[in-house]
Amino acid sequence: MEFLTVIQILDSTIRLATPLLLACLAGLYSERAGIFDIGLEGKMLMSAFFSAAVAALTGSVWLGLLAGIASSLALAGLHGLASITFRGNQLISGVAVNFLAAGMTVLVAQDWFQQGGRTPSLFGQGRFESAEFPLAIGPKDSEATGRPVSELMAETNILHQVYSELFSGHSILVYVAFLAVPVTWWVLFRTRFGLRLRAVGENPAAVDTAGVSVVGLRYAAVAICGVLCGIAGAYLATALQAGFVKDMTAGRGFIALAALIFAKWRPWHAMGACLLFGLLQAVALRFQNIDLGGVVIPVQVMDALPYVLTVVILAGFVGKAIPPRAGGEPYVKER
Amino acid sequence: MTVPAIELKGISKSFGPVQANKNISISVAPGTIHGIIGENGAGKSTLMSILYGFYKADAGEIRINGQKTEIPDSQAAIAAGIGMVFQHFKLVENFTVLENIVLGAEEGGLLAPSLARARKELKELEEEYELFVDPDKRIDEIGVGMQQRVEILKALYRKAEILILDEPTGVLTPAEADQLFRILHRLREEGKTIILITHKLREIMEATDTVSVMRRGEMTATVKTAETNPEQLAELMVGRKVLLRVDKVPASPGKPVLEIENLRVTDEAGVERVKGIDLTVRAGEIVGIAGVAGNGQSELLEVLGGMRPGTGTIRLNGDPLPLSGRGSDGQARRAQHIAHVPEDRQREGLIMDFHAWENVAFGYHRDPAYRRGIFMDNAALRADTERKIEKFDVRPADGWLAAKNFSGGNQQKIVVAREIERNPDLLLVGQPTRGVDIGAIEFIHKQIVALRDQGKAILLVSVELEEIFSLSDRIAVMFDGHIMGERLPHETDEKELGLLMAGVSGEAA
Numbered sequence: 001m002e003f004l005t006v007i008q009i010l011d012s013t014i015r016l017a018t019p020l021l022l023a024c025l026a027g028l029y030s031e032r033a034g035i036f037d038i039g040l041e042g043k044m045l046m047s048a049f050f051s052a053a054v055a056a057l058t059g060s061v062w063l064g065l066l067a068g069i070a071s072s073l074a075l076a077g078l079h080g081l082a083s084i085t086f087r088g089n090q091l092i093s094g095v096a097v098n099f100l101a102a103g104m105t106v107l108v109a110q111d112w113f114q115q116g117g118r119t120p121s122l123f124g125q126g127r128f129e130s131a132e133f134p135l136a137i138g139p140k141d142s143e144a145t146g147r148p149v150s151e152l153m154a155e156t157n158i159l160h161q162v163y164s165e166l167f168s169g170h171s172i173l174v175y176v177a178f179l180a181v182p183v184t185w186w187v188l189f190r191t192r193f194g195l196r197l198r199a200v201g202e203n204p205a206a207v208d209t210a211g212v213s214v215v216g217l218r219y220a221a222v223a224i225c226g227v228l229c230g231i232a233g234a235y236l237a238t239a240l241q242a243g244f245v246k247d248m249t250a251g252r253g254f255i256a257l258a259a260l261i262f263a264k265w266r267p268w269h270a271m272g273a274c275l276l277f278g279l280l281q282a283v284a285l286r287f288q289n290i291d292l293g294g295v296v297i298p299v300q301v302m303d304a305l306p307y308v309l310t311v312v313i314l315a316g317f318v319g320k321a322i323p324p325r326a327g328g329e330p331y332v333k334e335r
Numbered sequence: 336m337t338v339p340a341i342e343l344k345g346i347s348k349s350f351g352p353v354q355a356n357k358n359i360s361i362s363v364a365p366g367t368i369h370g371i372i373g374e375n376g377a378g379k380s381t382l383m384s385i386l387y388g389f390y391k392a393d394a395g396e397i398r399i400n401g402q403k404t405e406i407p408d409s410q411a412a413i414a415a416g417i418g419m420v421f422q423h424f425k426l427v428e429n430f431t432v433l434e435n436i437v438l439g440a441e442e443g444g445l446l447a448p449s450l451a452r453a454r455k456e457l458k459e460l461e462e463e464y465e466l467f468v469d470p471d472k473r474i475d476e477i478g479v480g481m482q483q484r485v486e487i488l489k490a491l492y493r494k495a496e497i498l499i500l501d502e503p504t505g506v507l508t509p510a511e512a513d514q515l516f517r518i519l520h521r522l523r524e525e526g527k528t529i530i531l532i533t534h535k536l537r538e539i540m541e542a543t544d545t546v547s548v549m550r551r552g553e554m555t556a557t558v559k560t561a562e563t564n565p566e567q568l569a570e571l572m573v574g575r576k577v578l579l580r581v582d583k584v585p586a587s588p589g590k591p592v593l594e595i596e597n598l599r600v601t602d603e604a605g606v607e608r609v610k611g612i613d614l615t616v617r618a619g620e621i622v623g624i625a626g627v628a629g630n631g632q633s634e635l636l637e638v639l640g641g642m643r644p645g646t647g648t649i650r651l652n653g654d655p656l657p658l659s660g661r662g663s664d665g666q667a668r669r670a671q672h673i674a675h676v677p678e679d680r681q682r683e684g685l686i687m688d689f690h691a692w693e694n695v696a697f698g699y700h701r702d703p704a705y706r707r708g709i710f711m712d713n714a715a716l717r718a719d720t721e722r723k724i725e726k727f728d729v730r731p732a733d734g735w736l737a738a739k740n741f742s743g744g745n746q747q748k749i750v751v752a753r754e755i756e757r758n759p760d761l762l763l764v765g766q767p768t769r770g771v772d773i774g775a776i777e778f779i780h781k782q783i784v785a786l787r788d789q790g791k792a793i794l795l796v797s798v799e800l801e802e803i804f805s806l807s808d809r810i811a812v813m814f815d816g817h818i819m820g821e822r823l824p825h826e827t828d829e830k831e832l833g834l835l836m837a838g839v840s841g842e843a844a
Contacts, residue, residue: 192441199427206425210439211410
């Protein structure tokens with residue numbers, strides 16, 4: 001395999017890992033605070049639709065992003081209301097969020113755009129453009145020279161290839177996602193908020209008797225989760241692709257959950273896990289029909305591979321993953 | 336006259352139809368240790384939870400140092416200088432000692448300065464009060480005694496002048512409890528006011544200056560500790576005369592019922608917990624096994640009760656019993672006429688969410704009396720439960736109540752009724768009165784002695800030396816999987832047993 005091919009796969013790994021990473025960190029905040037959230041998928045989907053719809057209607061991707069975050073926050077608020085204030089079952093609430101998002105997005109999309117549950121394709125200011133680093137090869141060089149990017153890329157040295165493909169040329173949300181990893185680590189382990197957040201997921205009674213509001217902390221965590229899911233959804237519809245289509249999250253919220261367990265609720269490990277799952281998706285995209293000496297592996301097998309491997313990794317390689325001790329348990333004061 | 340550190344006036348609190356506190360008034364002088372004693376469910380913990388802002392009183396007022404104070408939440412309690420050490424510690428298990436101490440009392444948004452300051456102040460507190468802890472150890476790496484010290488330090492770090500301890504010795508060994516009381520006396524010397532909640536008379540007599548007695552939500556008396564005695568306090572607690580000593584005639588042991596030879600037990604982690612012990616229990620005697628928890632007593636009981644496998648020989652009435660595989664499970668043991676009151680009644684003795692009558696069936700659910708063809712005969716089972724509830728004075732006398740809705744003492748009565756009423760040849764009893772109130776202790780002890788007097792063999796395991804002394808006809812001490820020696824209760828004392836429990840061999844002791 002050519003080196004350039006490897007770099008291109010890694011490049012697409014980063015693009016595909018971004019929504020996983022954002023959703024995974026979203027889940028990390030929520031679950032570290034003791035609120036299990038299987039509604040990551042639904043929040044992403046809702047945000048994907050509203051960000052694409054608002055971007056299509058206003059022509060501004062930034063307004064789209066805000067709308068996406070707002071819609072995801074609304075669902076997060078719903079989950080918070082059900083599982084924190086009303087002490088309901090967090091799994092059921094999460095499932096409800098997923099169903100609500102799956103149904104509502106298509107319904108509203110059909111009502112607004114009459115395109116069979118999609119939004120119109122986004123272009124220009126309606127999409128997040130790729131940030132191009134200085135000296136990196138990109139579409140501008142291609143325009144200037146009149147030759148395709150791939151040709152220019154092939155002529156340059158390896159370092160320049162890595163710089164141009166892997167570091168440069170992503171949407172700003174990709175950088176946001178990867179910056180969120182050290183920030184999350186710092187918040188969790190170096191700040192008062194992080195200490196309290198981790199404590200409330202382990203033993204809310206300890207936080208309560210220390211005179212800190214359990215409810216307040218948990219709502220804060222759920223809100224952060226909503227914002228990050230919102231960014232993840234907006235990235236899907238306005239950066240990775242150009243518009244919303246039905247069920248476009250395609251289980252990414254659940255893969256993010258799997259990555260979260262694989263990472264045992266730690267931010268740096270979460271990045272590693274999401275990159276791994278991103279790589280699987282990138283490989284599946286790149287190699288569609290593989291011909292192994294007469295036996296053709298059909299495209300469906302490759303498409304299913306990331307999901308199959310998710311199951312295999314979770315079942316076989318995680319080892320003992322101990323979730324935050326108070327996870328999933330509504331907090332009720334007792335002596 | 337000095338202003339009381341705490342004054343509660345007319346506090347009342349109801350949970351639904353249950354009135355936990357009825358018009359309670361109490362005044363605690365500063366710089367004293369004030370005991371509050373009462374049976375489980377008397378309302379002691381509720382009262383203190385109100386003082387710590389965990390619950391809101393329906394009526395009444397709180398005065399701290401003479402000032403009327405509203406305590407709507409724990410934050411307000413901490414601000415008023417009140418610290419509380421709960422019965423179940425409120426610590427984050429995978430945090431370090433230091434992190435637990437600063438939690439909720441941090442200085443600013445960043446952790447590092449708070450931790451540094453806490454580390455410094457902790458050192459000062461440690462020296463001042465001789466409360467030694469390792470600030471960098473995680474909570475799940477330290478023992479319960481040290482965890483409790485962390486809780487006390489947490490309160491002191493928040494500048495508590497009034498310290499409430501709720502049943503602080505429930506989880507401690509006798510030596511750890513003594514150490515705790517030394518710390519409390521030290522705190523009193525430094526001018527702190529301490530409220531000690533307990534249901535153990537011994538602790539009240541040893542540690543407190545003043546004692547208030549609660550019964551069924553009411554404060555029945557407040558007396559100077561020096562002017563009272565355990566019998567009087569017990570009577571005030573229970574509302575009737577209580578026999579603190581077990582009344583029993585000397586045993587007349589018959590033939591050996593249980594013979595244990597070279598029994599060895601290895602736990603799940605591959606550690607040998609019982610290291611080749613020999614023991615005989617004869618008909619009509621109670622053999623008590625004393626020892627600090629974790630020296631193999633639990634495993635011994637579990638093997639005999641069919642809860643885990645072992646090697647060696649055990650014989651019941653001369654017949655060898657299998658120690659592993661077929662015929663060695665709990666069901667088989669019960670068929671072999673061995674009844675078992677397990678140490679942890681909430682996990683091993685009962686299913687907490689099931690009705691009392693369902694719990695009465697466990698272990699005996701294949702009894703033909705409870706069956707009708709392939710179905711359970713629930714009506715027969717319920718009728719049987721009614722009889723047992725009446726005979727063992729289980730309160731409330733309602734077989735439809737879930738096990739968790741009974742008090743600790745009444746839960747234990749259900750387990751004891753189930754096991755004793757089967758008329759076993761051998762009764763295994765583990766910690767029969769852990770978390771059980773005085774009235775029920777007296778009742779359960781009487782039942783055990785009555786079974787002995789019918790000529791049954793009884794093997795008792797307890798970490799309460801007092802209980803070992805009052806029930807046993809013969810005492811064996813276990814240490815590190817070995818039996819260190821056997822003694823007759825009237826020929827030994829707590830000191831000698833204490834040495835054996837610490838592993839000092841029989842001859843040296």
